[in-house]
Amino acid sequence: xxxxxxxxxxxxxxxxxxxxxxxxxxxxxxxxxxxxxxxxxxxxxxxxxxxxxxxxxxxxxxxxxxxxxxxxxxxxxxxxxxxxxxxxxxxxxxxxxxxxxxxxxxxxxxxxxxxxxxxxxxxxxxxxxxxxxxxxxxxxxxxxxxxxxxxxxxxxxxxxxxxxxxxxxxxxxxxxxxxxxxxxxxxxxxxxxxxxxxxxx
Amino acid sequence: xxxxxxxxxxxxxxxxxxxxxxxxxxxxxxxxxxxxxxxxxxxxxxxxxxxxxxxxxxxxxxxxxxxxxxxxxxxxxxxxxxxxxxxxxxxxxxxxxxxxxxxxxxxxxxxxxxxxxxxxxxxxxxxxxxxxxxxxxxxxxxxxxxxxxxxxxxxxxxxxxxxxxxxxxxxxxxxx
Numbered sequence: 001x002x003x004x005x006x007x008x009x010x011x012x013x014x015x016x017x018x019x020x021x022x023x024x025x026x027x028x029x030x031x032x033x034x035x036x037x038x039x040x041x042x043x044x045x046x047x048x049x050x051x052x053x054x055x056x057x058x059x060x061x062x063x064x065x066x067x068x069x070x071x072x073x074x075x076x077x078x079x080x081x082x083x084x085x086x087x088x089x090x091x092x093x094x095x096x097x098x099x100x101x102x103x104x105x106x107x108x109x110x111x112x113x114x115x116x117x118x119x120x121x122x123x124x125x126x127x128x129x130x131x132x133x134x135x136x137x138x139x140x141x142x143x144x145x146x147x148x149x150x151x152x153x154x155x156x157x158x159x160x161x162x163x164x165x166x167x168x169x170x171x172x173x174x175x176x177x178x179x180x181x182x183x184x185x186x187x188x189x190x191x192x193x194x195x196x197x198x199x200x201x
Numbered sequence: 202x203x204x205x206x207x208x209x210x211x212x213x214x215x216x217x218x219x220x221x222x223x224x225x226x227x228x229x230x231x232x233x234x235x236x237x238x239x240x241x242x243x244x245x246x247x248x249x250x251x252x253x254x255x256x257x258x259x260x261x262x263x264x265x266x267x268x269x270x271x272x273x274x275x276x277x278x279x280x281x282x283x284x285x286x287x288x289x290x291x292x293x294x295x296x297x298x299x300x301x302x303x304x305x306x307x308x309x310x311x312x313x314x315x316x317x318x319x320x321x322x323x324x325x326x327x328x329x330x331x332x333x334x335x336x337x338x339x340x341x342x343x344x345x346x347x348x349x350x351x352x353x354x355x356x357x358x359x360x361x362x363x364x365x366x367x368x369x370x371x372x373x374x375x376x377x
Contacts, residue, residue: 037260039362068311069295073220073223074220075225082295102284109259110277112255116255127377129255130337134377135347135367136258137350138353141334142350144330145351162321167328170231177231188320192313192317
């Protein structure tokens with residue numbers, strides 16, 4: 001990501017743009033705060049807190065860390081908390097950030113689950129939830145549409161076929177995720193590799 | 202299947218699923234639905250859609266829909282087991298990979314793999330939208346509300362929370 005074009009004497013210990021690394025409690029609290037502020041996605045809040053507010057990482061370092069978490073499976077922001085915390089404070093820091101990110105919202109979720117189990121059949125709540133569900137699906141469609149736009153602009157037929165294939169196999173035929181991905185991932189990597197070779201040639 | 206310990210079923214289900222969640226939580230929704238509703242009958246289609254809505258409405262990572270699924274299966278221990286099973290294995294994997302890649306490598310593979318995964322995760326998220334829409338959009342009004350929110354969220358930068366609350370209000374008013 002970052003290229004060292006200028007021949008600067010790099011001393012990794014002294015990074016003037018950085019605040020000193022936080023303690024475990026500070027990590028826990030920072031991630032708890034991000035998590036509770038993050039309605040419908042924590043990432044924006046995480047970037048703001050880590051890069052702008054606390055200056056624990058530069059924007060480039062954050063992007064690099066996020067890119068790594070993005071290409072690995074699992075919930076990205078959760079992976080990010082573990083990787084980020086461990087880069088600052090070792091495995092204990094990773095656990096502190098991970099716990100801070102997950103513990104408060106998980107507790108909230110449990111309270112909501114208990115309320116739902118008890119009052120989920122109440123007519124008023126049913127109607128409210130039905131309305132929220134519709135809006136939530138609408139939001140998801142908007143996200144999908146936004147992500148698709150660059151692909152549609154490139155009019156990349158092979159990529160479109162891959163996307164449609166996964167959509168049909170999982171959404172329409174309801175095939176198991178593992179089986180579909182064990183075929184789709186190697187295929188997509190091979191196609192991407194060949195296309196990049198062609199582009200480079 | 203029903204004879205096995207539900208906590209263990211949750212841990213094995215979500216632990217395995219997390220390793221195949223390319224593109225995060227929204228991409229894993231179809232598989233969660235398949236397993237929770239169709240395979241194990243842990244919840245009804247409607248309850249699953251409700252769980253998705255509740256997870257969207259509350260703060261924190263969207264992946265926490267698994268907390269609700271876990272609770273439906275085995276109460277508070279189930280909720281904790283499902284959450285940790287979905288979050289911890291991949292977080293540890295990320296930790297080890299980040300240590301391996303601590304030296305900025307010149308390898309093109311991470312970027313290439315990421316580019317290769319993009320169309321797959323979009324396909325998965327589109328499948329999520331389809332499956333959730335099938336269980337929520339049962340009336341004309343519901344379809345219209347979903348379409349309206351989709352358009353507004355696509356063309357404007359309005360905070361998603363307001364749109365969810367507006368949906369809830371319309372539901373409360375009995376319009377949807």
